[in-house]
Every structure is written in structure tokens, then in C-alpha cells.
Amino acid sequence: MAPYEPEQNTSETGELRVGRRKAARYVVPVAVAGVAAATIGLVPALATSGDPKLPDVTAQELIEKIAASDTEQLSGTVKISTDLGLPSFGGDLAGGFAPGSGSGGDGEDGDGKGSAADPQSKLMELASGTHTLRVAADGPDKQKLSVLDDAAEYSLIHNGDDVWAYDSKSNEVYHSESAGKAADSGKGSGKNDLPKDVPSTPKELAEEALKAVDGTTSVKVDGTAQVAGRDAYRLVIKPKQSGSTIGQITVAVDSKTGTPLKFTLTPASGGSAVVDAGFTKVDFGKPAASTFDFTPPKGAKVTEEGDEAKAEKHGFTDGGKEFGGKEFKGEEDLNGLNVIGEGWNSIAELKLPGGQGLPTGGSGDVPPDAQRLLDSLGDKVTGEFGSGTVFKTRLVNALITDDGKVYAGAVTKDALVKAANDAK
Structure with missing residues (x-):
């Protein structure tokens, strides 16, 4: 389907600029694995079915629709695939170099170092391979993200003053207090309020991509698509400059709510998308309150935030x-x-x-x-x-x-x- 309007120069539509990319996202001085993992904040690919007929919109209008989206309640399933071209060493690449990673929290050798459920390292696994996530949200104080594996599940739950993480494979639990409670109790900053370094939903990914929109960028609406059973517009963002490794970013935007449903980054070198993240199922109704309940399972090892501060693994x-x-x-x-x-x-x-x-x-x-x-x-x-x-x-x-x-x-x-x- 032809685009709705000619390619727009963002210098002619100044409001398209959402901000500059954070240079620090590209900077990991020593561990290239960390550099690669950070790029997930930019990325994904668009697999759709059908071309629904929708009213014409401009790129400016669609970006404004995304910015005005106030969706706070939803639940659904997200599939995310990441292909950064990193070699496989027959194990967990991203997690293998992360703090506290390895053979569980207290380790097979009983060294008592780190926690397998620590979200700061566990979510780095999303930087490689294909993963299925279940997500749910009910306002700013209740969110849940679960990473599903063939025989295990990792869940991160924010409910009011508490953030819980549970790794069923190791039967370990990680607990921290949200920023507000931590500040009130004088226990610290609550830095483990749901980690922001690894965006995991199409909306978070889209927000990161839009920070790159400036006068060096081409932005247009390029047809429509159907994602997770919902009608959507396709917003395409491309660098105008040569020398970038980024080919284009495609965001499928829900036509009714303005919520990004799917997000794609294709490299300039061609081939498959660097990352493909999008809803396969989505419901904008209020999730059941029990979705955000959590009690540590019997026999699980529970690590409180701070217990792992002196943990040391792999240098x-x-x-x-x-x-x-x-x-x-x-x-x-x-x-x-x-x-x-x-x-x-x-x-x-x-x-x-x-x-x-x-x-x-x-x-x-x-x-x-x-x-x-x-x-x-x-x-x-x-x-x-x-x-x-x-x-x-x-x-x-x-x-x-x-x-x-x-x-x-x-x-x-x-x-x-x-x-x-x-x-x-």
C-alpha cells in the first residue's frame, strides 16, 4: 500500500523532534556484550496480516497520537526476537557476563554470591534469541512481566511498594522496595523499581526510537496493518544520512488507542530484523487484581536488595x-x-x-x-x-x-x- 503522504523532513515539522538519543546508550567501555544488550532499547520487525482501510493520517498526527496515548491498563502476550549477530557459545551469552549470573544465586558450590532472580542481570537475556513474554499493567503501581521458557518461567512483579522477581528454574526470589517506600524508610533509592535499561514492550521501544527523530530523519506513514487482531497504522522512521547501521524502524500503532503494538528495526546491511517485538495477543481491559499478587513459594531462597552487593562473579x-x-x-x-x-x-x-x-x-x-x-x-x-x-x-x-x-x-x-x- 502506498504511503499516505510524501516523506517528511523533520526540519520542516519541528514538533516531530522528541529529543536526542542518549549517547551513553552506545557506550560500554569494555564489554561489547553490554553494548549489544543496550541496543535493545532501539529495536524490532513487523509481521502483520491484512491491510485494513483506515482514515488517512500524517506522520505528525500519528506521532502526536502516540504521545497522547494514556493506556494504563492492558494484558497480553509479546514475542521478541533479537539477532545482533553475536556468536553463540552454547550458553546464555548476555546473562553469562552479567553480575550474579551463572549457576544460580548461591551457586552449586554454595558460594552464596548473587541471585539468579536479580532482574538487573536476568532481563539482559532478552538481548539475544527469541522469547515469549506475558505482560500486564494496571496503572503506575501495578505491572507484571513474565518471561516464558519451555520448562521454566521468570516473573517480575511491581505491586504498590514492593517489587518481586521469581525464577522458577532455580526456585529463587529477589525482593526490593519501590522508590517511594525505599526513600521513606531511608533504605536507599529503590533502584530496582522495574528496570528501565531493557525496554520490553512495543511502547517502550517506540519511545526510545522517537528520541532519535530530528532533522536527519525521514518519517512517514506507510500503509496499515493488523496486529494481534487490531487495526494499526505503520509509522516508518529512516536515517537520511549514509554511514548508519540502521536501515529503518517500523512501528505499528493501534488506530484507536495510539498504543504501539509492534516495533521493528531493520539493519542497513539487510537481512532479518535486528529485533522483532510485538503483541500476539492484547486486551485493553483491567487485569484481575490477583495478577499482581505474589508470595514466595515454599522452600524458595529469598534475596533482599542489597544482600548481593558484595557478590562477585567472573571478574x-x-x-x-x-x-x-x-x-x-x-x-x-x-x-x-x-x-x-x-x-x-x-x-x-x-x-x-x-x-x-x-x-x-x-x-x-x-x-x-x-x-x-x-x-x-x-x-x-x-x-x-x-x-x-x-x-x-x-x-x-x-x-x-x-x-x-x-x-x-x-x-x-x-x-x-x-x-x-x-x-x-
């Missing part, structure tokens, strides 16, 4: 994210963060802690699995900047120079090398 720690004996403290260690370029071709430039490149397997500082990941992803490059290694996924690439600088973004290898050369 990482939950508090400091140690790697190679160096403590990474998040934004505090993004030394001299600088954003090169604009729009879809933005490249984040920063210095690694210590002012040197990645440690090598020969130093004994890198866990074997992590070294295998780095070796399989890396391409050695040279230029006016010196030498370094480019780590690649189908979406985000990162150049780490031997003198400890990082250039990262959803851009090609050549664009990273040029940025490093120009910075000299």
Missing part, C-alpha cells in the same frame, strides 16, 4: 562492575565523554579508566569466555590514530584504540576509524 562485581581488576563506576568513569557528529551518525568518544586499551587473555585478567567473545567480534584496524580493535554487532560497533580511547555508535567501521583519525 565482575554488582557494585563496581570490575573487569580485569579495574573498577568501573558507570558515568563517573566515562572520562571526557564527547559526542561526535549528529543524528543517526552520532559517535560517542571517551577514554577508558587507566588510559590504556583492553587487557588481553595472556595477562590473565580476562575471563576465558569474555576473551573468546572479544576475539570473535574484533577486527584489528590501523590509521592516523594508531591501532586498535573494532568490535562489531549488526547494529552497534565500537572501536577501542590501543591507547585507551573508545569510539562507539550505530555506525560503520569506516565511520569509527574516520572519527578516530579526525580526533588526532
Whole structure:
């Protein structure tokens, strides 16, 4: 079906700009697995049936409809598939390098470190493979997300003052207090209020994509579709610039509620979508109150937020994210963060802690699995900047120079090398 209006330049429709992408989303100084996982905040593919006839709308009107959507009650099933082009090591790639990951919370060896139910690491598994989720929401204080496996289920429940996570495979429970209760009790920030780092619904994914809309972007309504039995418009977002690894993003928007039902990112290199996330079933009615009830099962190990603070696994720690004996403290260690370029071709430039490149397997500082990941992803490059290694996924690439600088973004290898050369 032909688009409803010609391609729009967002410089002509200033209101289309929802904000700039967060440069930090492209920046993980050492672990490329983390870079790849973060890209799930941008992504997915559109599988639909039928082309329903709907009233014509402009891209501006459809974006306004998304922004005005006030859906707070829904339940349904979401299927999400992610293909970042990472190699398979016969196990859980994303989770394997996450804090507290591995053989359960107290471990087969009884080391008492971490929790298999910790959402900060568990939800990183959505960064690879195909997963089926059940989601439910009833306003800002009641949400539930369950990740379904063949023989197990992981559930994350926010109900009032409490956030519970349960991993049926390990029979472990993780409990934290919501931000409001934690602040009132003086126990901390309530940082485990449902994690925001890994968007898992089409609406969250669409909001992240719309942050990239600016004068470097083409936006149009390109026909209609039917998703989960509901009529929807197809909003297509494309970079105008060359050099980006992003081909286009397609969002299916419910024609009645303005709620994104499905979200697709296709890479510029072609082939399958990097991620395909969308409802297969959806109901905008009020979920039953019992949906959000949770009591730890008999015999389950319960970990309270903070108990895992000193847990250490595979060279990482939950508090400091140690790697190679160096403590990474998040934004505090993004030394001299600088954003090169604009729009879809933005490249984040920063210095690694210590002012040197990645440690090598020969130093004994890198866990074997992590070294295998780095070796399989890396391409050695040279230029006016010196030498370094480019780590690649189908979406985000990162150049780490031997003198400890990082250039990262959803851009090609050549664009990273040029940025490093120009910075000299």
C-alpha cells in the first residue's frame, strides 16, 4: 500500500523532534556484550496480516497520537526476537557476563554470591534469541512481566511498594522496595523499581526510537496493518544520512488507542530484523487484581536488595562492575565523554579508566569466555590514530584504540576509524 503522504523532513515539522538519543546508550567501555544488550532499547520487525482501510493520517498526527496515548491498563502476550549477530557459545551469552549470573544465586558450590532472580542481570537475556513474554499493567503501581521458557518461567512483579522477581528454574526470589517506600524508610533509592535499561514492550521501544527523530530523519506513514487482531497504522522512521547501521524502524500503532503494538528495526546491511517485538495477543481491559499478587513459594531462597552487593562473579562485581581488576563506576568513569557528529551518525568518544586499551587473555585478567567473545567480534584496524580493535554487532560497533580511547555508535567501521583519525 502506498504511503499516505510524501516523506517528511523533520526540519520542516519541528514538533516531530522528541529529543536526542542518549549517547551513553552506545557506550560500554569494555564489554561489547553490554553494548549489544543496550541496543535493545532501539529495536524490532513487523509481521502483520491484512491491510485494513483506515482514515488517512500524517506522520505528525500519528506521532502526536502516540504521545497522547494514556493506556494504563492492558494484558497480553509479546514475542521478541533479537539477532545482533553475536556468536553463540552454547550458553546464555548476555546473562553469562552479567553480575550474579551463572549457576544460580548461591551457586552449586554454595558460594552464596548473587541471585539468579536479580532482574538487573536476568532481563539482559532478552538481548539475544527469541522469547515469549506475558505482560500486564494496571496503572503506575501495578505491572507484571513474565518471561516464558519451555520448562521454566521468570516473573517480575511491581505491586504498590514492593517489587518481586521469581525464577522458577532455580526456585529463587529477589525482593526490593519501590522508590517511594525505599526513600521513606531511608533504605536507599529503590533502584530496582522495574528496570528501565531493557525496554520490553512495543511502547517502550517506540519511545526510545522517537528520541532519535530530528532533522536527519525521514518519517512517514506507510500503509496499515493488523496486529494481534487490531487495526494499526505503520509509522516508518529512516536515517537520511549514509554511514548508519540502521536501515529503518517500523512501528505499528493501534488506530484507536495510539498504543504501539509492534516495533521493528531493520539493519542497513539487510537481512532479518535486528529485533522483532510485538503483541500476539492484547486486551485493553483491567487485569484481575490477583495478577499482581505474589508470595514466595515454599522452600524458595529469598534475596533482599542489597544482600548481593558484595557478590562477585567472573571478574565482575554488582557494585563496581570490575573487569580485569579495574573498577568501573558507570558515568563517573566515562572520562571526557564527547559526542561526535549528529543524528543517526552520532559517535560517542571517551577514554577508558587507566588510559590504556583492553587487557588481553595472556595477562590473565580476562575471563576465558569474555576473551573468546572479544576475539570473535574484533577486527584489528590501523590509521592516523594508531591501532586498535573494532568490535562489531549488526547494529552497534565500537572501536577501542590501543591507547585507551573508545569510539562507539550505530555506525560503520569506516565511520569509527574516520572519527578516530579526525580526533588526532
